[in-house]
Amino acid sequence: MKKNSTQYFIMIASLLFSPALMAQEMTADVQVLNTGNTAWIIVATILVMLMTIPGLAFFYGGLVRQKNVLSILMQCLVLVSVISIEWIVYGYSAVFGTGFMNDHPAGTIIGGFDKLFLRGLTLNTLTTGNIPEIIFVLFQCMFAVITPALIIGAFAERIKFSGFLLFAVLWAVLVYNPVAHWVWGGGWMGTLGAIDFAGGTVVHINAGISALVMSVLLGRRKDYVPGKQPITPHNIPFVVIGTALLWLGWFGFNAGSGLAADGLAANAFLVTHLATAVASATWMILDWVINKKATVVGFCTGAVAGLVAITPAAGTVDALGSLCIGLLAACICYLFVAYIKPKLKYDDSLDAFGVHGVGGFVGAILTGIFATQFITGEGGRQGALYGDWEQLGIQAIVNVTTVIFSGLMTFVLFKIIDKLVGIRVMEGDEAIGLDISQHGEIAYSEGE
């Protein structure tokens, strides 16, 4: 996703010259907007936005109790607005700016301040895939939005709205932006050769580990007794609607990440769909064999685990690899959600860690195994299964570093924000529900 800045210069400069000269330049090396790619990325951007609202909002909203459903919807909604502002004003420049990218030491952490408030972007500025850089900004904006939204699942039903909002914004600035820069913006992880096609490391491991840290630091919900007294979903049809929208939106998330309407996008679409199909069916079978019933919430959880795990791999694996990733992701996530979570007694309310953290990690590591030159092309990168163990090592280094970084940063942010405004609601407010105590509304009125 690194751009050739000299080509911009030629392009912008040529616009200033006479039409005749410009025509001459065009025939040479100047890039022309690719309408097919542009159209697809506009659609993909819409699809990724659908994942947060209403997709994730309904998925998480259905899983909580009736008295907390609005708090989830509101948290998802507010991130779409607040993180979008943060992204356009600051985040895009921090991740994809080029100010510090010429051997400046700060370039390892942030891209630069040269694109603050999208400075320098015109209608004619093109980026990878010859699409307008403006639509690239928006496509990436939706990723920046959904990542903190995933963490909502870990602290559902007990977080203060003010503390949440402060946490989400600071997390976006201090955790998401650096990791996104490292992997996608030309930072050290990308340079090292890490494969993260659509955000296994940047989005899912990042959010999943923060989710675990938050759920441990916040403590359990008052009514939750691990393994004994579950807190059951108030509306499973909402969970199904949310899952369906996530599944649908994920085609934009993964198949759009190549920034082109080409064969790679088609393959990303294929492997995304297959891995999800395999993971959901696997989870259903596990449920069926172990608990004698094929549950709806289980199927949906399995589907999300598959979507998460295939995300980093979508640009490098073939159908066989995606089948294996879907299968293993479902089994390992099931282990964490059904056995390890109740054993360790932390309250990851909606399994943001169990599905996104674990699924993301499994996917990122398996990418280093199943990546194949059948997809990446002659001389392209490949995984351990095809004899290249180096890629697996790179995947391990990058993802373990991300775990440590986002875990530590979340710990620090929690401590600071807890001191400043407090993060957990008071006991009475938790009992009455966040809808009334934080937002002054109830979701379902009784009577007329």
Next chain:
Amino acid sequence: MKKIEAIVRKSKFMEVRKALHEADIEFLSWWDVKGQGDAKQGLIFRGIAYDINAIDRIYLSFVVRDVNVEKSIDAILKAAYTGESGDGRIFISSIEQSIRIRTGDSGDESLYNK
């Protein structure tokens, strides 16, 4: 006049309604209740099977003339029976007075269930 109340299984409620209807008890009220007792209700959530002791039942209530008490009880007893633990209860109590709001009738005359 007697008030008859019963707690029955959700799965048996439709049969109870039908049996009461056949016994000419055509007017009754009911509502969903949760209770706890010997019976357990199984529930699977996120890969873990739980035994929930808050169980779902239907609570029904109606008022009849003294002559209709026997056949109402028979109808419920037959229709709600499974033989398993958790079939429910029937309670009978006396009603001092009943007044029909539209007509002002009182006593047996005010009851729908003839």
